[in-house]
Amino acid sequence: MSIDLTGGLDASRDHVFAKRPDEPEMRDAVNMWVSDDRGELGLPRFAVEALASKWDSHDLSLNIAFPNGRALSARGSGKSHSPIGGDGKPTVLGTGPLEFRCVESFRLWTTSFKGTAAEMTTQDQINGALPGQGPAVDVEFHIEVRMAVPPWIQGQMSATAAAQLKSGVEGNFMGGDRFEQLFRAQGTLRIGSEVHTFNGSGLRIKRQGIRKIEGFWGHCWQSALFPSGRGFGFIAYPPRPDGSASYNEGYIFEGDGALIPARVVHAPWLSKLQARDQDVTVVLESERRRTTIEGETLVSTFAMGRPEMPPDFPVLQQAGARYRWNGEETYGMIERSSRKDKITR
Template identity: 40%
Template structure:
């Protein structure tokens, strides 16, 4: 493996806005770009970030470990399919050949996936802004920062059964066509890593967690609509997504696993967090940062007090219930069952934890919604396939 392409997955393998508003019950857009909820509280969907942050780096980067990425986990409201990660990521020093990661799962256990690099697309839009980020058949577009995004794909990708993918370096010559065009509109304020607590801020400043995260990173829950064709016919859909933007140096040598979950419900209520285990200390949690959102206002800082750490590989039906606790002691239980996912296993001597990127079905206070869950655990802490 080339040191220039030191990504998590490779490390494992090696060793319109009005239409968007209509999708969101009780949500309207104010002229200043803030979302106005049913109540009187205004919700700032920028998180205080300069809109310019959302545009892409155009100058080639050479600093070791430097990367920029646009990712999302996306789900269909009807549960017909889901994407447990869809991403374009550029890495130094080969900045002109970004990496693509794409996974599509369906309830029958079929997994379609693609991983590789290709030539970088032209970044600039008609307005001269670096709003386009793509490689190969996959692209993302910033239509308006923190308001409206688009993505599309066209190509043939690997297709197989999930059970067959529980091996290191899975590959197949069985390819299946896939095409989609999707639009997304943020509906929850962005969570910017290191901003939910003093402890999180200090940990990110020290470099450990921030280096594993990839530097300056945010994630934001969205509503989506689009058209997808994976069975020979176009299918219109609505759903949700968690989008992730990051820029900075990423180093994974001290990465020993994680648990990451997020979802937004029809009312606008939501939660999200990322936790790292205390692998070296034996503590259940080390870094632990997240939020609860009650449908309006700001994110409420919270931490996980119950997490579904990865203990073995299951395609669906696994309990991934999470309990979040706010700084004032309130607890919120989000019940969850997995829908399907994409596994990634390295060889037996790999120092990096096996990974499972998944979509789950969540319930909270009588509401239901699909959302995401991604987990990894060191081999000595879980049951391995076979």
């Protein structure tokens, strides 16, 4: 069966802003997560965030992690790249050493990096080292990503989710018009003199809007693509501080062309700081069935708060995990955050 990878969306929906938005707080953002299909390395989120108020110098972030606890990171900003691609359309989002390029909307993207990253360990980060600290090493990668699943647009799996994003504080956290899409990847990563050539899979996220994260209390976000073509994804927030229910939305993809709406009935909330081998099994419920996807973390990065935010801002884990679904195995992403008083070491 042929899969409509556009999800019925116009090609321009996958483009970036052609010029600086008039609203100073408007953002244009692309980020990706990549997992090697041998479980030997992961890039648990790398991104360009373009904020209208500083349009000539977009922000970038990069995480690279290995199962032995080795981690590399880069944070900062650089000279913004022109958004106009070779075809005259706004298909490029880049800054300094990092670039994302839309080759064919909802089907093919490329990404590249050539710069430096700071080397440390996951335990260093748990101990409080900030991303970007540590000795600098040369890093370069070139990755081609081919979409494998239709885009999941946040707020379109259920009326409840749509209402929460429209009228609740959860919409501020999500940051506007946002969708994500699972893909297959192939690329080459160079760190110093070592070279890693890999095939794998991952997740692409595209977001345009105004994002406000003050008061954020935590979340759990998981997604993976399996060799058979099946996949899943969800984002859920714990109950609000007053105990009321919060945003909880996801999907199951069984390879037959349609995203099946689902919600989480068991999420592995972040409660302990651990570099790897932590149980992150998730249970999703749809109209068809209840689905259990077993998982354990394999590569991790941590940020123990953000210097520009209040002291109680959540601890953030961006990681890669090994997942199993009815005996089939793959590697995928997980991002979790919790307030410090909810976490034990």
